[in-house]
Amino acid sequence: xxxxxxxxxxxxxxTLSGSTELSTVATGSRAVTVRTVAVLAGGLxxxxxxxxxxxxxxASALRTTGLSVVxxxxxxxxxRRLRTDRPDAVVIALHGGxxxxxxxxxxxxxxxxxxxxxxxxxxxxxxxKPTAKAEFVRAGLxxxxxxxxxxxxxxxxxxxxxxxxxxxxxxLPLMVKPDQGGSALGAQVVASAVDLPAAMVSCLAYxxxxxxxxxxxxxxxxxxxxHDGPQxxxxxxxxxxxxxxxxxxxxxxxxxxxxxxxxARL
Amino acid sequence: MADAxxxxxxxSTPAVAPAERFAARTAGMTASEIRALFAVASRPEVVSxxxxxxxxxxxxxxxxxxxxxxxxxxxxxxxLQYGSAQGVPALREQICEVMALEGIRAVPDDVVVTVGxxxxxxxxxxxxxxxGDVVLAEGPSYVGALGSFAAYQARVVHxxxxxxxxxxxxxxxxxxxxxxxxxxxxFLYTIPNFHxxxxxxxxxxxxxxVLEICARFGVAVVEDNPYGxxxxxxxxxxxxxxMDRDVIYLGSFSKTFASGLRVGWALVPPAxxxxxxxxxxxxxxxxxxxxxxxxxxxxxxxxxRSQIKTYTEAYRDRRDAMLRALExxxxxxxxxxVPDGGFYVWLTVPEGVDTKAMLPRAVTARVAYxxxxxxxxxxxxxxxxxxxxxxxTPERITEGVRRLAAVLEAExxxxxxxxxxxxxxxxPPAxxxxxxxxxxxTP
Numbered sequence: 148x149x150x151x152x153x154x155x156x157x158x159x160x161x162t163l164s165g166s167t168e169l170s171t172v173a174t175g176s177r178a179v180t181v182r183t184v185a186v187l188a189g190g191l192x193x194x195x196x197x198x199x200x201x202x203x204x205x206a207s208a209l210r211t212t213g214l215s216v217v218x219x220x221x222x223x224x225x226x227r228r229l230r231t232d233r234p235d236a237v238v239i240a241l242h243g244g245x246x247x248x249x250x251x252x253x254x255x256x257x258x259x260x261x262x263x264x265x266x267x268x269x270x271x272x273x274x275x276k277p278t279a280k281a282e283f284v285r286a287g288l289x290x291x292x293x294x295x296x297x298x299x300x301x302x303x304x305x306x307x308x309x310x311x312x313x314x315x316x317x318x319l320p321l322m323v324k325p326d327q328g329g330s331a332l333g334a335q336v337v338a339s340a341v342d343l344p345a346a347m348v349s350c351l352a353y354x355x356x357x358x359x360x361x362x363x364x365x366x367x368x369x370x371x372x373x374h375d376g377p378q379x380x381x382x383x384x385x386x387x388x389x390x391x392x393x394x395x396x397x398x399x400x401x402x403x404x405x406x407x408x409x410x411a412r413l
Numbered sequence: 414m415a416d417a418x419x420x421x422x423x424x425s426t427p428a429v430a431p432a433e434r435f436a437a438r439t440a441g442m443t444a445s446e447i448r449a450l451f452a453v454a455s456r457p458e459v460v461s462x463x464x465x466x467x468x469x470x471x472x473x474x475x476x477x478x479x480x481x482x483x484x485x486x487x488x489x490x491x492x493l494q495y496g497s498a499q500g501v502p503a504l505r506e507q508i509c510e511v512m513a514l515e516g517i518r519a520v521p522d523d524v525v526v527t528v529g530x531x532x533x534x535x536x537x538x539x540x541x542x543x544x545g546d547v548v549l550a551e552g553p554s555y556v557g558a559l560g561s562f563a564a565y566q567a568r569v570v571h572x573x574x575x576x577x578x579x580x581x582x583x584x585x586x587x588x589x590x591x592x593x594x595x596x597x598x599x600f601l602y603t604i605p606n607f608h609x610x611x612x613x614x615x616x617x618x619x620x621x622x623v624l625e626i627c628a629r630f631g632v633a634v635v636e637d638n639p640y641g642x643x644x645x646x647x648x649x650x651x652x653x654x655x656m657d658r659d660v661i662y663l664g665s666f667s668k669t670f671a672s673g674l675r676v677g678w679a680l681v682p683p684a685x686x687x688x689x690x691x692x693x694x695x696x697x698x699x700x701x702x703x704x705x706x707x708x709x710x711x712x713x714x715x716x717x718r719s720q721i722k723t724y725t726e727a728y729r730d731r732r733d734a735m736l737r738a739l740e741x742x743x744x745x746x747x748x749x750x751v752p753d754g755g756f757y758v759w760l761t762v763p764e765g766v767d768t769k770a771m772l773p774r775a776v777t778a779r780v781a782y783x784x785x786x787x788x789x790x791x792x793x794x795x796x797x798x799x800x801x802x803x804x805x806t807p808e809r810i811t812e813g814v815r816r817l818a819a820v821l822e823a824e825x826x827x828x829x830x831x832x833x834x835x836x837x838x839x840x841p842p843a844x845x846x847x848x849x850x851x852x853x854x855t856p
Binding site for chain 1: 430431432433435443444445446448449450452453456458459767770771772773774776777779824826827828830831832833
């Protein structure tokens with residue numbers, strides 16, 4: 148898929164400013180002095196490995212600011228740790244699943260633990276791709292035409308008839324991906340209608356619902372937005388140039404397989 | 414001019430990213446979705462039937478810790494120093510005694526100690542294979558061997574197995590076909606006992622025939638035998654090397670003692686030995702003296718034969734648990750072998766199921782396996798997977814297979830929805846403890 152992939156991280160609950168001194172963070176109207184930070188990484192999502200890597204990098208960057216940093220997995224021991232060790236703030240480096248769908252954020256809210264990143268409600272809207280795309284449309288943004296259907300729909304109405312309608316409406320090639328997830332896991336370009344059934348089967352190994360989008364070509368750009376002041380602030384756009392043409396899992400995590408241009412050459 | 418600053422004479426060169434300097438043979442060393450999924454398998458919530466980790470829980474750790482302390486106290490000056498590239502002489506003598514259990518008569522001079530037998534395999538491939546050379550291997554074959562062959566840009570031609578191991582007739586056919594193309598493979602790589610991943614053992618009556626065929630076609634034989642002493646019947650099979658002194662034999666203490674020590678070896682003909690030692694020297698200077706001396710003390714001062722018996726009894730219990738669970742839970746259309754030693758069951762799933770594509774569903778269901786395609790160099794094996802029973806407890810194995818069965822049912826349900834494949838088998842294959850799925854592994 149080509150398009151603007153950056154999602155808006157609104158209403159960040161906490162922001163940390165790097166400093167050799169103790170950092171002060173704002174949580175809504177409260178100001179919190181931060182001495183200890185817990186970085187959450189790992190978890191049980193398909194993106195565990197990516198998350199562990201992100202977590203290590205974040206933890207090491209945070210340590211250079213003089214903060215006391217611990218790295219925790221997101222497992223059954225997490226709530227006990229949060230209660231007993233009580234970090235001043237949590238940095239969520241979880242990829243996929245609980246870490247991105249708003250669940251971990253909601254748990255941290257429950258415990259009253261400040262965290263860096265997008266609040267639970269916004270996570271829920273951004274994590275689910277069909278929901279996010281509907282939000283884009285409502286906001287007047289363009290997004291490739293799509294349809295999202297669960298396995299049960301194909302089973303109940305007849306897979307071939309549904310696939311035919313899908314191709315008739317969206318054309319070929321199609322971008323097929325799980326409705327939730329990241330790192331392009333399970334995402335594939337389907338050039339021919341005869342390949343669609345197999346693509347559906349492999350996609351449904353990742354999620355119960357398939358998102359099929361009209362395939363669009365263009366320049367892929369990611370824009371991160373942070374909310375560290377009175378208003379959200381967009382960071383410079385980053386252009387993604389995958390050597391193999393498709394920004395798939397291998398292109399994302401193999402050094403040298405993708406060139407990043409910042410600012411984007413738009 | 415002589416005083417001109419040197420930097421003026423050096424033309425500037427454009428910046429080159431490190432990745433652009435990588436050798437072409439590393440092209441396949443990329444991030445992988447499958448490897449990423451295995452990161453989840455390390456979590457305790459997941460029953461991992463994927464990895465081949467030995468169960469070292471039964472090791473006498475208290476006695477070993479005394480041994481380690483004594484080794485440092487009494488022989489620390491030697492144990493913590495560089496050593497011989499070929500390995501500690503005392504250990505090489507003991508290795509000959511270990512190999513004698515499988516009928517091998519050898520002298521310590523022909524033994525080269527390595528950092529696990531994986532290193533031995535790497536070194537053998539290094540000294541034998543140029544890019545493009547052909548290596549024969551069973552189909553499927555050990556994934557670590559395929560990795561070594563790929564690293565040296567050797568081409569793998571698989572030869573299929575049945576429930577009695579490598580099929581001599583198919584080996585002969587493969588060699589004939591290659592000969593017609595003017596190709597003589599550099600060697601046959603074979604795991605005759607309790608094969609990884611297929612779990613089968615080369616029938617004793619086939620062993621001489623395999624050696625004879627290779628000799629006739631001028632092909633060396635590399636026998637990888639990490640599991641040979643882990644048979645459930647209590648008696649060892651005769652090694653290929655016991656029948657032919659030209660066989661290159663790879664052995665390991667990883668499964669019979671402790672995998673973390675990384676001590677293995679190669680037993681090679683004298684004509685190969687010197688080159689192998691030189692290759693070893695350039696790779697690591699010498700194998701770790703400390704680890705070798707610890708293994709040597711273990712062999713000298715502990716009842717290692719009883720320890721192997723303890724291991725095999727545990728593995729047999731786990732194999733039995735896996736077989737019971739497979740019989741109880743798996744859907745129709747699955748077949749598997751019954752290994753009589755080693756770590757693995759090789760499972761064939763119903764037609765059309767792609768075990769690699771199904772792995773995300775399995776990980777979500779908290780069970781992991783090794784999909785079959787990783788054990789082939791040519792993309793075959795999508796309908797197979799390897800289950801390891803060596804590490805999880807029997808209870809966890811049962812639970813893991815139960816989860817796997819549910820994953821398979823769900824996958825079949827989706828496949829029926831989409832009609833992939835066009836026709837699912839109406840009746841399951843009758844054979845369960847029969848031949849492996851036929852594979853097009855003749856060249």
